[in-house]
Amino acid sequence: MQLCSVVVLTLMMIWFYFLYESPRWQLTNGQIDRAEITIRKALKQNGKSDKNLKEQLNQLTAHLQRVKYSLVSLK
Numbered sequence: 001m002q003l004c005s006v007v008v009l010t011l012m013m014i015w016f017y018f019l020y021e022s023p024r025w026q027l028t029n030g031q032i033d034r035a036e037i038t039i040r041k042a043l044k045q046n047g048k049s050d051k052n053l054k055e056q057l058n059q060l061t062a063h064l065q066r067v068k069y070s071l072v073s074l075k
Contacts, residue, residue: 020038020041021034021038023035023038023039024064026038027057027060027061027064028064028065028068032057032058032061035057036053036054036057039053039057040053
């Protein structure tokens with residue numbers, strides 16, 4: 001039983017190491033280049049086009065920053 005628990009825990013730790021952060025979290029924290037890479041990989045896996053991605057990321061980043069600062073001012 002303990003061996004099964006250790007194996008599952010080890011596999012989860014390895015999986016979490018390779019798991020990407022949310023593109024929204026990356027954008028909110030100023031990691032625009034990493035968010036772009038993450039989204040491009042997702043688009044490629046889903047067979048979608050990445051046309052205008054950079055422009056859309058810039059718009060989304062600006063919006064998230066406005067929302068973040070408007071919530072901070074409400075406190």
